[in-house]
Amino acid sequence: MEVITPTAPALIIFIIAIIIMAIIYRKWAASIESYVVAKRAASPWLNGLALFSTYNSAWAVLGGPGVCYSYGIVEFATFIGWAIGVFIILWYYLPIIRDLGAKYGATGLASYMEAYYGKRYVGIIAGIIAWYATLFYLVGQIKGIGLVLSYGLGISYDTAALSGVIIALIYLTLSGLRAVLFVDALCTLIMMTFCFCSLYLLFALGGGNIFNTINTMYRFDPRTIYPTGEPYTTDPITLWVFSTIVYSMWQFTPYAWQNYLALRSSKKTDLSIFVTLATVSGAFITWVSILGPVGRVFLPYKLKDPDTVVLEVSKYFLPSLYPIFICGLFATVLATLDSALLAASTDLYHAIKGLIKPLETRIGGVNTLRIILIGTSFLVCYFAIVYMPVYMVYTMLIGMTGVSAALTGPLAVGLKWRKDPLAAITSLIISLIAAQLLVFYGITPWLTGCFVGLILSAIIYIIVTLARSH
Amino acid sequence: MEKRKLEHLLIFAINIAILINGIVIPWTTMFTAPIAWIILGTLLYYMYRHEGGE
Numbered sequence: 129m130e131v132i133t134p135t136a137p138a139l140i141i142f143i144i145a146i147i148i149m150a151i152i153y154r155k156w157a158a159s160i161e162s163y164v165v166a167k168r169a170a171s172p173w174l175n176g177l178a179l180f181s182t183y184n185s186a187w188a189v190l191g192g193p194g195v196c197y198s199y200g201i202v203e204f205a206t207f208i209g210w211a212i213g214v215f216i217i218l219w220y221y222l223p224i225i226r227d228l229g230a231k232y233g234a235t236g237l238a239s240y241m242e243a244y245y246g247k248r249y250v251g252i253i254a255g256i257i258a259w260y261a262t263l264f265y266l267v268g269q270i271k272g273i274g275l276v277l278s279y280g281l282g283i284s285y286d287t288a289a290l291s292g293v294i295i296a297l298i299y300l301t302l303s304g305l306r307a308v309l310f311v312d313a314l315c316t317l318i319m320m321t322f323c324f325c326s327l328y329l330l331f332a333l334g335g336g337n338i339f340n341t342i343n344t345m346y347r348f349d350p351r352t353i354y355p356t357g358e359p360y361t362t363d364p365i366t367l368w369v370f371s372t373i374v375y376s377m378w379q380f381t382p383y384a385w386q387n388y389l390a391l392r393s394s395k396k397t398d399l400s401i402f403v404t405l406a407t408v409s410g411a412f413i414t415w416v417s418i419l420g421p422v423g424r425v426f427l428p429y430k431l432k433d434p435d436t437v438v439l440e441v442s443k444y445f446l447p448s449l450y451p452i453f454i455c456g457l458f459a460t461v462l463a464t465l466d467s468a469l470l471a472a473s474t475d476l477y478h479a480i481k482g483l484i485k486p487l488e489t490r491i492g493g494v495n496t497l498r499i500i501l502i503g504t505s506f507l508v509c510y511f512a513i514v515y516m517p518v519y520m521v522y523t524m525l526i527g528m529t530g531v532s533a534a535l536t537g538p539l540a541v542g543l544k545w546r547k548d549p550l551a552a553i554t555s556l557i558i559s560l561i562a563a564q565l566l567v568f569y570g571i572t573p574w575l576t577g578c579f580v581g582l583i584l585s586a587i588i589y590i591i592v593t594l595a596r597s598h
Numbered sequence: 599m600e601k602r603k604l605e606h607l608l609i610f611a612i613n614i615a616i617l618i619n620g621i622v623i624p625w626t627t628m629f630t631a632p633i634a635w636i637i638l639g640t641l642l643y644y645m646y647r648h649e650g651g652e
Contacts, residue, residue: 397646411631
């Protein structure tokens, strides 16, 4: 076989390991329960390690550093704020989600919401919204995987994007969540190696002292180290506080629900392992995002696409470790891509269950889900290739941060307070539309738009519930 | 009950400290935050290690 670039052997070994895992766990595709939530028996170590890389998307390793390239370490606020949210939200909500999910036999966000609120329409609407929002998010992931594979293998973006989707589909269709958990845990180990390499580079650039690197960046432009809040808000305090609040709700986004529902128990010992592993990933990713301003200060040339900064920095300064960077980036994006594809397909499957009943009786639930999975994958791949997003922020953050903010009423309030199906759907739809309109028409920066959506969702839920109870 | 209060206190105090650290000297959170979360997780684990869960 012709080796295209020095990175190719490393990537090929990684892909072979993934396929072997898929074959080993193929028997887990026997039923929907086992295929989608791995029999709800995943250990907190495995599941936490898997969530570590699942949570970190193409945004964390490509888009975020791209923003840091232009505006300084502004993304530290969103990553750290989000990780604070991981700890607090998961600690208080995961026991409810996991235990009620097991009681209801829920397989994802939509089926959980339907069972919790006791109305079919809640499942249909939540399923369609979850699928739609995840499509946006997936387009960004596929751009990420396309960029990484095209850099790593020297192939075109289109072929690279399609190859990434096909690799994910192999183990997704063959073994479902069980293989996803093992592949994602492996991805986490590779991702951590890549994060440590980023840290090494940061020390190396300052002659072994990180303070020298930071001082060089500070002297170049103080805003690289003390960002002003742009492009999200206009001052650093608002940036940190809003990021923490808005990103706390990120934990309700559809793509991590399989991990929550698959956890073996809600004991506090299991919870502390799972939550700590998932949270620490947020800080690890700041090691990568600081490569954004490093690229701006230390690279002798300017970048056309800021999203490629991590690739360019590693290629320029650490050519010998470049394969690790490529594999780390690929692993991080792949881990998010597979979970998001599985979640989107499961939610759509649940929403249109009535329509596809004849097909399901003919070929079985797992095979029907596989068809939806393949259809969703190629649909997203088509959009990512034909309409490649210039800035990932519009596809990833608006799609998912918007929907996670809109889920505040039905989940953050609804799970701890009173149940009301109509209030759940009203708050979800109105706040989602409001947040998207505010951001798309440029009325507010996206962080403020999502914050308004979040507050609106909680208020509408409370008002409708109180009005109906009278 | 006391343990429960301590749990809430630990979680909120440590996370708010990380947030303040981020506002004051953002770049240092890349080191302080993971250490703080690992300590927090370990403390919570040892607080509940003899219990079967709630």
